[in-house]
Amino acid sequence: MRGIDVSDVRWKNPLRRGLRAAAVMLFFSLSACGGNSADQVDLTPDKPAEQLYAEAQEFSQNGQWLQAAAAYEEVERQHPYSELAKRAQVEAAYAYYEGDSYEEAVGAAERFIDLHPGDEATPYAYYLIGLCYYEQISDVGRDQDMTERALQSFDEMVRRYPESDYARDARLKLDLIQDHLAGKEMEIGRYYETRKQYVGAINRFRNVVENYQTTSHVPEALFRLTETYLALGVRKEAQSAAAVLGYNYPGSIWYERSYALLEDQNLQPAEDSGSWLSNLF
Incomplete structure (x- = not known):
């Protein structure tokens, strides 16, 4: 049926x-x-993308960065497939950055990269992520997590887009970050040295010499190696550190101090072909 x-x-x-x-x-x-x-239910019709974008730009021009970011995000919410929506994503990330909302800025920039990996604005999005971490770098006496993140972000940006408009500034900031990280290593090394923990101090100074050779901290690191090796009675390494220091930084105050330390023990700077220092330089 x-x-x-x-x-x-x-x-x-x-x-x-x-x-x-x-x-x-x-x-x-x-x-x-x-x-x-x-x-x-909100039955209010969506505003045109152009109107929303113009409102967001007005907020930006007035320095109302968080309002601008919200307005840019509204462009994408109401008109997700428009060309202005894509542009608004990047503008929102920048507005969050200017408003010191770094976490939101990084999230917005990363989202843009995920959605538009081949876009012409993608190098800028990478650069902006690096800037967000760079702005949060603390002094060498504190945790350096943000410094490491800035280093990784700028390094990736330069590696991916070496010819981009932002690569030059990213490289300059990478140099400053390297110097900052070397300064942190030096602070820890000096801390160990004052407590006569010479092996720990040597490891920190050696890290500076090996991995941060372009920074301003290398001359002092070589002097500290001379000092700590002498404290341990490892004379050949101390003489080698002083010799490398004198060869590469002959006019440095740190070389004068190293030479004086050796002279006090009737020693002279002398390169040791078997030393890690000689092989390095």
Whole structure:
């Protein structure tokens, strides 16, 4: 036997049809009376993308960065497939950066990179991520997590886009970051040295000499190696450190101090072909 079509019964029954019409009318009347209820559906038409973008730009020009970021994100929310939506993503990241909301800026920039890996603005998005971490670098006496993140971000940016407009500045900042990290190593090394933990100190000074050769801390690191090797009685390494220091930084105050230390023990700077220092330089 043929089954009953429930939908036919519902619509063809006059009583049910009348009840349904009444229910629909009641729904709209309640919605109209609901005022600002949280459950009320917002039926306001979307603004044109151009208008939203212009409003966001006005916020930016007035220095209202967080309002600008929210407005740029609204462009994408209301018009996700428009060309302005893509541009607004980058602008939102920059606005968050200017507003010191670095975490939000990084999130917005990373999202842009994920969605548009081949876009012409992608190098800038990488650069902006590096800037966010760079702005949060603390002094050498504190944790250097942000310094490491800035280093990784700028390094990736330069590696991926070496000819981009932002690569030159990224390289300059990489040099400053390297110097900052070397300074942190020197601080820890000096701390160990003052407590006569010479092996720990040597490891820190050696790290500076080996991995941060272009920084301003290398001359002092070589002097500290001379000092700590002498404290341990490892004279050949001390003489080698002083010799390398004198050869590479002959006019440095650190070489004068190293030479004086050796002279006090009737020693002279002398290169040792078997030393790690000689092989390094």
